[in-house]
Amino acid sequence: MRSVYSVLLVSFLFPLNLSADGVVATVNETDIMQDEVNEFVAKSLPGANYTDMNSEQKQQVLDHLIDRALYLNVAKSEKIYEDADYLAALEKAKENLMLDIWMKKRLEAIAVNDDEMRSYYREHSSQFKQSAAASARHILVSTEAEAIEIIKELQKCPDLEAKFIELAETRSTGPSGLNGGDLGWFNEDQMVPEFSEAALALEKGQISTVPVKTQFGYHVIYLTDKRPAGLIPYDTVKDNISRTLKLKKFKQNLNSLSQNLRKSAKITIK
Helix, strand or coil, X not given: CCCCCCCCCCCCCCCCCCCCCCEEEEEXXXXXXXXXXXXXXXXXXXXXXXXHCCHHXXXXXXXXXXXXXXXXXXXXXXXXXXXXXXXXXXXXHHHHHHHHHHHHHHHHHCCCCHHHHHHHHHHCHHHHEECCEEEEEEEEECCHHXXXXXXXXXXXXXXXXXXXXXXXXXXXXXXXXXXXXXXXXXXXXXXXXXXXXXXXXXXXXCECCCCEEECXXXXXXXXXXXXXXXXXXXXXXXXXXXXXXXXXXXXXXXXXXXXXXXXXXXXXXX
């Protein structure tokens, strides 16, 4: 399969240039609009964004929508819209759509205020705790003598980070050496204790002046940034709290409505 996305079926190429009115392509007399493309990507490829795709990926998306338009034309020509199975499915789809939109509007109508969100933040503080974390580079070598030699070389260099990256690429035996020793962000419990302790003891832009010995060898560490343990700031999580509270109220409202409706409904279970 040539597609990087298995959900896309491709059959032929089509120019990707967008016209001023938002028409991406025209199949016979049917326009494929940019909004349709965006909606398809959002539903079929969660997390993907059409504008961020490369030209081949965009082509695959468009090919799928072109095929869909062609198949739809054939279905219409064969009068599938008169088929009993289609008509039955259409009625069921209408009911499901009606219920989905009704629930969506009920959820959107629910409001939560800042006091409620802050109260939730305080009462559920354990949910918002973060461990101490660091962002660092390291150079891993097999002997303490080599690590000391590297530290001395680094201490003489005015552009510390650039030199560190160079030495990581040329002398580190760890897999991150290919990337300048970059380890990215890690929580203190994600690394062996000796390494985490040494990294978090540094200040941003500093290197370890003593080799750090672990089971893997001897490390020289460069700290690019760090974050203390504690609560995640309220402003960072308030949107998630808002969604949580809205869903909670929504479920409570539905449960209450269900109980009231059942009192007056005639329900027979067979």
